[in-house]
Amino acid sequence: MNFILNESRITYISKINKVQDYIEKHLEEDLSVGQLAKIACFSSFHFQRIYRQMTGESLYGYIKRLRLEKASFLLLSNKKKSIQDIALSLGFSNQASFAKAFKGKYGMSASEFRYLKESRSTEMINDMDRKDISMNGKVYDTKIRYTKPIELSVKSIESTKVIYIRHTGSYKGDSNLFEELFSKLYSYVNSRNYVKNDSRWFAVYHDFGDLTIEEQLRLSVCMSIYEDVKTDGEFGSMILEGGKYAVGRFLLRSDEYQLAWNYMLSKWLPESGYVPDDRMFFEYYPPQEYMEEKEEKVVEIFIPIAPL
The missing domain is CATH 1.10.10 (Arc Repressor Mutant, subunit A)
Structure with a gap:
């Protein structure tokens, strides 16, 4: 039973x-x-x-949360886009309904929220007291630590179809969880002979880091496929959309992944002149030649960016 x-x-x-x-x-x-x-x-x-x-979570609560969290991300990362344009692009009928929903979630207006970003230096927010400002119940982190990439480029890639298994909940810094998910995915695809010599492996992040409470974060670990294959149960398929991406190539220990993301999103992106678009962010794990015994692994972080 x-x-x-x-x-x-x-x-x-x-x-x-x-x-x-x-x-x-x-x-x-x-x-x-x-x-x-x-x-x-x-x-x-x-x-x-x-x-x-x-x-x-209710269905409409989920849709509303995703819209507001995406709006929050765009406010912090795309200063070229007006608040009204952000609201309308995410399904809000007008700016007034967006303003009410946004203040209800974050306790401040969208313009005040955006000011947090504009008042931040390249490494930390100015020393003003922000202990009373919280996001999803967490105090806004006034200091941003990061690690630099060994290589950074902007390039266009083709769309990739992937098989995934998804996790909802906390995952940051949990290397055992990632290992478990990849092992489970590998067992599934290997048993069906989907694994090829040139199969590629990814982790896709569906939410917006500190803008989403940990219990609601969604992570998909994925393997590339080149034809339509049948999936079932907790395994699904989706498309990693092609187009232009900023790609940071890092050499990371298991506890340094967040520092790499901090660099790409809080250091490089605001200073680059680029703005992100609606595609998903992901990590790609290239073949680790001669590195199996080393603590550090090569990881590439892909940030989708709109054409200039």
Whole structure:
């Protein structure tokens, strides 16, 4: 009986993942319960209750949170885009509804939130007291530590189809979790002969770091595939979209990944003249030639950027 229940839960997870993948790519659209229920192959009557039971969050609460967190990221990273343009591009009907929702979540206006970024030096926010300002219950980190890449470039890449397994919850600094997820994915793809000599491995981050509380963070570990393959259960497939990316190549110990992301997002991006677009951020793990015994690994961080 437990086996049946577990298999049923895995099927539900797969359906919820498909819905979340769709929402993530269509935040600017009017997302209806009926439309999303159809993607999940549930009745509209039951879908919202199932979604809450599976995720601990209401469907509309999830959509609203994603829109606001993405808006927060754009406010901090894309000074060229007006607050009104950000609001409308993320599905808010007008700036007034966005302003109300934003202040309800962050306790300040969007312009005040953006000022935090503009008042920051290259390495830390000015010494003004910000202990009363919090994001998702966490005090804004006034000091930013980072590690520099060994190489940095801007290049265009082709789209890549991947198989993934997804984790929801805290993952920062948890090397055991990453190892477990990659091992589970490898067992799955290897048992189906999907692994090729040139298969590539990635970690995709669906949320916005400190702008999302740890319990709601989503991580997908992935392997590239070159043809349509069948996935089932907790394993799904999606596209890592091609286009222009800033690529930072780092040599990292297991506890340095956040420092590398800090460099790309808080140091390089604001000073580069580039702005991010709507594609997902990810890490790519190139072949580690002659490095199996070393503590440090080569990791490439991909930041999607809009054409200038």
